[in-house]
Amino acid sequence: MRIVNGRFLGDSLGYFTFYNSNGKSTVDYMLTSQNLFYTINNFMVKPPTDLSDHCLIALNIFNFKNSKEINKEELWSLPGTFKWTNQNKDIYIDALLEENSVEDILSLNKLIDDNNFNDIDFLVTKTNEIYLEAAKNSNAIEIVDCYKYFGVDFHSSGKFIQAVSSLSDKAKKAYFALKSKLPYSENLSVKTWFQLFNSMIIPILTYGSEVWISEFKPNFEALDKNKLEKTQNSIFKNILGVHGKSSNLAVRCELGTLPISIKCYQLMYKYYVRLSDIGERSGGPHEILKAAFEVDKTLTNRENSWSNKLSELLKYIGIPLNKHCNSNFKQKLEDFYKNKIIFELSKIKDGNCEALDLRDHHTVSSDNNPL
Template identity: 25%
Template sequence: MEELGIPDEFRAAVHKLYEQVRAKIRTREGMSECFGSNIGVKQGCPLSPTLFGLYIDKLEDWLNKNEGGGIQLASYVVKLLLYADDLILISKTAQGLREQLKALELFCQEVGMQVNTSKTKIMIFTLKRKERQNIFLFEWSPLEIVTEYKYLGIDFHHKLSLETCKAKRIQGGWKASFLLQNRCRKAELWDWKTKKTLFGLLVTPVVLYGCEVWGSSMSNHGWRQIERIQKHLITSSLKVKSTVPYEILLAEAGSFSLEASAMSRMISYLKKAENMDNLHWPKIVMNDTLERRKKTWMNQNTKWMYKWGINMQECPNRNREIKNYVIEKFRTAMWTGQIGRKKAHYIREFNYTGEYDEKAYLGATIKGKAKILVAQLRTGSHHLRCETEIKLDATMNFNCWNQATTLDIVLLFVQPLILLDFSLYIYFFSKLKILHKDDIFVSMHSDQVKNLLALDPTKEVYIRNVTIRKIPRVSSDIPLYDILNEFRKGHSHMAVVVNFPGIKGQTLENAIDVNAKINGSPSKEQKVLPK
């Protein structure tokens, strides 16, 4: 530090800090006795990386004196990479690397530093087996030649492929996701908003670590594998089918794709590199790759952005604004153009406009089972037997509340029930929704309905709970007072039962308009209700 011109006051403070270093070792039997230490820097001390950096900086000058080794990057020769106590020696030839190892050996002897040869590996980036048969020594100890190695969390392969890194990210993401769900289950955390926040804090960083490097080279199949991690969390939390389109799940859960997060991170990194001066390595690498016409990292980033209609020049500079810009581009690409039948139905029935806001029912103070039921209804995962192409000549007009009959359970497969996400309240319409083909709603048979609440469409009705009950195979003459909708005879169905506290209603017989035609009959003489 004296050679570097560091002030005496700072050197005296460091000397005082390391004057009497005491340490203990944690063992299986417990803590050991205190002992003195006069080698190395303190473990976990914030000053340790700086002190080691001052100590190791001489190595670069030492290697530069040696003409061997190094690679050409733009107008610079790169011989080593340093990060904390991790050191990488780079050379284009085997002889150049041997010369660098010899220079490192002499440097360690002069400054009294030791190298852990068991953790020191050699990687040769080539497809030729003959090149991988070279022998490298350090202090007369042979160094192991490996085909892949992890540096700063990124797995590098000798074939210059990042497929291993991508596979490790996916594997680590699944592990973190299962661990999160297990912890939430033990802590009885069922709230989706909490799970989504924890996923963003604990799982997303694991999956997207280093995506600035490997994100642009990821194939569409690879991104689908990554998105499956978040899709599994949504489907398992909301208990919906895995066949529901991923875009609908994201819209329902108020989330956005992991690829969009990776894209925003990559653009933020490029924006940061653009604002650096020309002496920083990220800026040097970016400019060097832009000047080349071959397949480079920067060219892959450009193609990746073009795939989603993103222009680097139009991107804002702040990270949050970049993220919003990317999410908007992804939303536009996902919900425009040729979309599937399920997505078209979701847009039509729920007036979806492309927002990524969490639906209100997921944050409402209602039972978790009710939230799951609503999510199943909205995503077509209700497991109900859907009757399509039902031909009814009757138009049923539901009157207002009738205080004569007390009935607190109603089964209505009409549009407002599916739109339960607005709040704790739902609006009921007076007209029964007749189903068309491809609709996911369950139809109501006018000649098999036992009782029905007549609801006022101008009033708000408080929902106490929502449950699913199974309609058994029974004959029509058995009374089912608690189940108000019976489908075709001889079949078992799942029915949604909505419970309203203290609500009074009237039977279907009193609710049907006198002039309505039931199955072509102009009067009510035809048996509408089973005996």
């Protein structure tokens, strides 16, 4: 093995890689094998940042193209995975004793006993197929009230309330975990925390929201009552360092942001446009998705219909359901909420100095950037 630090262009002087209140030193090294040593182009130690005591190190190597073509048909596919329990033993034996498995085993035994058959690879492959097929047949489907699929909780009732609650809890845990791991987190600016929230917490809160946001009835006056908004408001108040009972409206105006539900409704409409643009001959999963979407649009008398929920939202803000007005929908939705804010601010008593200050300086941005 070879140490790269201090030996290449970009770090010829051997810069320090660690800085804290006690001093600085070189504790982070890049190691490479002797065979790869000559392929290194340059090595750099990045300047220190507020997010870590350790500097980021970067390595560039020459790119060599392999001219040898690989025949993917000769590669072995990965077998399926199975969760084994004590009860699976008897189930697996019963699966091996089924008629189809027994016929395959007898056919395989005939080939093994045949002295003229010497294809050992075929025998091994056939044996694996018998074992895997029996394992698949013995993997019984369990009936449950709630099932997590790709990070979203699906409940037997068809409701997504539990999924939203789970995502909200995960987002809050992620925020406080981030806060506990970052050095000098208490000294980070509000702007930095807001950027971290948008890049790391928002994706958790809005995961799958294109579908589950239809669970909430469009009512901007009561947005702060749902779990999603409570989580975002709680994090914002923690970032600003204000009391937990502070006005949610004042906190959002201070940060110049919108309720998280606005973002979810925008994603919902964007998903509608995407579903509408799927061609009839797309094939595969897209064809199934398109068919389900067309059926959902016909369920006009069903309260929980996804398309019905979107129509209610558009009727609430006063625009038609049209896939060609995506940008207009985004702006219309944000303007509708801003007008709600102005109406609420107009009801604040003039005798409250803090309220007057908020009224004079409030601005709600459409790009989720703080003031």
